[in-house]
Amino acid sequence: MGRSPCCEKMGLKRGPWTAEEDRILVAHVERHGHSNWRALPKQAGLLRCGKSCRLRWINYLRPDIKRGNFSREEEDAIIQLHQMLGNRWSTIAARLPGRTDNEIKNVWHTHLKKRLEPKPASQQAPKRKPTKKQQPQPEPEPVTTLEGPAGAVPPVAPERSLSTTTSTTTSTADYSPASSLENAGDSFTSEEDYYQIDDSFWSETLAMTTTVDSFESGVQQAEGSFGKSAAAPSSTNDDMDFWLKLFMQASDMQNLPQII
DNA sequence: AATAGATACAACCGCTTCTTG
DNA sequence: CCAAGAAGCGGTTGTATCTAT
Numbered sequence: 290m291g292r293s294p295c296c297e298k299m300g301l302k303r304g305p306w307t308a309e310e311d312r313i314l315v316a317h318v319e320r321h322g323h324s325n326w327r328a329l330p331k332q333a334g335l336l337r338c339g340k341s342c343r344l345r346w347i348n349y350l351r352p353d354i355k356r357g358n359f360s361r362e363e364e365d366a367i368i369q370l371h372q373m374l375g376n377r378w379s380t381i382a383a384r385l386p387g388r389t390d391n392e393i394k395n396v397w398h399t400h401l402k403k404r405l406e407p408k409p410a411s412q413q414a415p416k417r418k419p420t421k422k423q424q425p426q427p428e429p430e431p432v433t434t435l436e437g438p439a440g441a442v443p444p445v446a447p448e449r450s451l452s453t454t455t456s457t458t459t460s461t462a463d464y465s466p467a468s469s470l471e472n473a474g475d476s477f478t479s480e481e482d483y484y485q486i487d488d489s490f491w492s493e494t495l496a497m498t499t500t501v502d503s504f505e506s507g508v509q510q511a512e513g514s515f516g517k518s519a520a521a522p523s524s525t526n527d528d529m530d531f532w533l534k535l536f537m538q539a540s541d542m543q544n545l546p547q548i549i
Numbered sequence: 550a551a552t553a554g555a556t557a558c559a560a561c562c563g564c565t566t567c568t569t570g
Numbered sequence: 571c572c573a574a575g576a577a578g579c580g581g582t583t584g585t586a587t588c589t590a591t
Contacts, residue, residue, distance in 0.1 A: 303560080303561075304559095304560075304561095304584090305559070305560075305585090306559090306560090325576085326576075326577070327575085327576060327577090339576085339577090340561085340562095340576095340577085340578095341560075341561080343577075343578085344559090344560070344561085345559095345560085347578095348559075348560085349559085376580065376581090377579090377580090378579075378580065379578075379579060379580085390578095390579070390580080391558085391559080391560085391580095392558085392559095394580070394581085395557070395558055395559085396557095396558095398557095399556065399557055399558080400557090551591100552590100552591090553589105553590090553591085554588105554589085554590085554591100555587100555588080555589075555590095556586100556587080556588075556589090557585100557586090557587080557588095558584100558585095558586090558587105559583105559584090559585090559586100560582100560583085560584080560585100561581105561582085561583075561584090562580105562581085562582075562583090563579105563580100563581090563582100564578105564579085564580090564581100565577105565578080565579075565580100566576105566577085566578075566579090567575105567576085567577075567578085568574100568575085568576075568577090569573100569574090569575085569576095570572105570573095570574090570575100
């Protein structure tokens with residue numbers, strides 16, 4: 290298939306987006322939509338390639354983007370979904386409203402992968418404070434809800450300023466250990482305590498896992514009846530789309546996550 | 550105070566998949 | 571059915587910022 294001759298780079302700008310470029314892109318998309326990314330920069334008067342515009346829009350300028358630190362629930366959801374789906378970041382992102390594949394990918398590589406690696410307890414706590422970009426801004430309440438199962442409230446698109454590219458960060462769901470400690474006034478003494486934040490979350494999570502597990506066994510039977518090779522585990526990966534569909538259907542049926 | 554190393558994340562690159570004529 | 575173009579996706583890199591020494 291033809292490869293996109295994207296970025297006939299001559300004359301096109303690269304690197305970080307300016308506030309002005311953001312403003313132009315947002316204004317143009319709001320007015321005309323983005324049916325044709327390739328033509329968009331020209332129409333909007335941006336010296337960027339369509340690909341770059343698309344990425345900027347999807348990852349930062351979309352109005353429904355949720356910015357700020359990942360909540361513990363979101364992180365755990367990513368871990369679980371990654372176990373099931375592998376590096377299918379866009380699929381994982383689809384289960385985490387307001388989060389982008391790029392963001393999830395970054396979080397995975399910088400935090401979650403390490404968390405899964407065995408390490409001494411002394412290293413369990415995050416070493417760094419949130420960066421400037423991550424600094425929580427005063428927010429009436431986190432978007433992520435820790436309420437019960439019924440609390441599967443759709444995430445609210447946070448108010449965002451478009452004045453700068455980086456200051457758009459609003460910590461809508463800052464639930465990092467550090468901030469929890471600060472906010473709680475009281476203290477969690479360990480990460481284990483931290484995990485005990487909300488039982489309902491875990492029951493939900495477990496329910497999800499169980500559902501998927503039982504689902505998988507059910508599907509394996511179904512696979513047999515479909516005439517598929519009763520197949521080594523590896524074939525599961527080969528047929529991931531099939532699994533994914535089933536997974537989605539299962540979650541929808543049970544009104545399961547939408548993890549947050 | 551200086552600086553080397555670690556970390557976080559925005560952005561780019563190139564391949565795959567989808568759509569259309 | 572085929573080929574070209576466009577969009578989507580995942581891997582990787584560049585750079586700003588923070589921590590430790």
